[in-house]
Amino acid sequence: MKCRICGVKASVNMRQHNMALCKEHFLEWIPGQTARFIKKYEMFTENEKILVAVSGGKDSLSLWDILRRLGYQADGLYISLGIDEGIDYSAESQRLAEKFALEHKLKLHVVDIQKEYKEAIPTLSFKNRRGKGKECSICGLVKRHEMNRIARDGGYDVLATGHNLDDEAATLFGNTLNWAGEYLLRQGPVLQGKPGLARKVKPLCRFYEREMLAYALLRGIEYIYDECPLSIGSTSIYYKETLNRIENDRPGAKLAFYLSFLEARRAGLFTDRAEIQAELHHCPQCGQPTSASGLCSFCGMLLKRPESIDE
Ligand code: SF4
Numbered sequence: 225m226k227c228r229i230c231g232v233k234a235s236v237n238m239r240q241h242n243m244a245l246c247k248e249h250f251l252e253w254i255p256g257q258t259a260r261f262i263k264k265y266e267m268f269t270e271n272e273k274i275l276v277a278v279s280g281g282k283d284s285l286s287l288w289d290i291l292r293r294l295g296y297q298a299d300g301l302y303i304s305l306g307i308d309e310g311i312d313y314s315a316e317s318q319r320l321a322e323k324f325a326l327e328h329k330l331k332l333h334v335v336d337i338q339k340e341y342k343e344a345i346p347t348l349s350f351k352n353r354r355g356k357g358k359e360c361s362i363c364g365l366v367k368r369h370e371m372n373r374i375a376r377d378g379g380y381d382v383l384a385t386g387h388n389l390d391d392e393a394a395t396l397f398g399n400t401l402n403w404a405g406e407y408l409l410r411q412g413p414v415l416q417g418k419p420g421l422a423r424k425v426k427p428l429c430r431f432y433e434r435e436m437l438a439y440a441l442l443r444g445i446e447y448i449y450d451e452c453p454l455s456i457g458s459t460s461i462y463y464k465e466t467l468n469r470i471e472n473d474r475p476g477a478k479l480a481f482y483l484s485f486l487e488a489r490r491a492g493l494f495t496d497r498a499e500i501q502a503e504l505h506h507c508p509q510c511g512q513p514t515s516a517s518g519l520c521s522f523c524g525m526l527l528k529r530p531e532s533i534d535e
C-alpha cells in the first residue's frame with residue numbers, strides 16, 4: 225500500500241476513504257481535516273478562547289495537540305473523578321494530562337471531585353441508588369456541570385471534547401434504537417451555547433477511532449491505554465462492537481450513518497421538535513441554567529441520600 229500523495233510506503237490505510245497515507249502526510253491530513261470541520265460546522269474562530277476537556281486518553285490529548293498545532297488558544301481541563309478500581313485509573317490519567325501540558329507549556333485546570341464535593345464518583349453513584357455498572361449517568365452529570373462551571377468562571381467561549389466518530393455513531397445508534405427525540409435533537413458537532421452555558425463542540429466527530437489511535441501513536445503522545453474500569457459491560461461498548469461488525473462488512477457504513485443523520489437534521493427532520501424549547505431558570509444553589517423549577521439535577525444529586533445512608 226502506497227501513500228496517495230507521495231507514493232512511499234503507507235503507514236495508515238483508511239479503507240473507508242479508499243486512501244492510504246505515509247506518516248508525514250497522515251500527520252498533516254488530520255489537522256487539515258480538523259480545520260475543515262471547524263470551519264464547516266462553524267465551531268469557533270481564531271479569536272475565541274477554547275477549553276478542551278482532557279481525560280488523559282488518546283482522543284482528548286490528540287485534540288489538544290491538533291488545536292495547538294493549528295494555532296488556537298486552547299487551555300485544558302482535567303476532572304479527577306476518583307475512579308481507581310485497582311488500576312489507579314484517575315491518578316494515571318491525571319499524570320498523563322499534566323505531563324502533556326507541561327511538555328507543551330499549556331495551561332491545565334484540574335478539578336478534583338472528591339476535594340470539591342467531599343465524595344468521588346463511585347460514592348456519589350451509590351448514594352444516588354446507581355450501583356455497580358450504572359455510574360456513567362452520575363459521572364456524565366458531574367462532568368457536564370464541572371466543564372460548564374470552569375468554562376463560565378474562566379471566561380471561555382467554547383468547550384471542546386474529543387468525541388470521535390465511533391463515540392458519536394454509538395450514541396446515535398442508542399438514541400435511534402430508543403427514538404430518544406430530545407437527545408437526537410441535541411446531538412451533533414456543535415451544541416449552541418445559551419446565557420450561562422458554553423457552546424460545546426466536537427472537532428474530531430468525523431474521525432474513526434482507529435484514525436485517532438494512529439494519530440496519537442505516530443505523534444508519540446503518551447496516553448492512558450486502559451478504558452475507564454467502570455465502562456466494562458456498558459451499552460455504549462456493546463453498540464460500538466455492533467457497529468464495528470457492520471463496518472467490517474461495509475467499510476464507511478459508520479461514517480455514512482452519522483453523516484446521513486446530520487443531513488436529515490439539516491433538511492428539517494427534527495424542525496417541529498426544535499421549536500419546543502424548555503424555558504431555563506437559574507439554579508438557586510450553583511447559578512447554572514436549568515429547565516427544572518428548583519435545584520438543577522447536579523445540585524439535587526448532591527443532596528440525595530438513601531435512608532440506609534442517612535441512618
Ligand atoms: Fe465516567 Fe462512565 Fe466515562 Fe467512566 S465510562 S469516565 S464512569 S462516564
Ligand code: ZN
Pocket residue numbers: 227228229230231232245246247248249
Ligand atoms: Zn506521503
Ligand code: ZN
Pocket residue numbers: 507508509510511512519520521522523524
Ligand atoms: Zn445547581
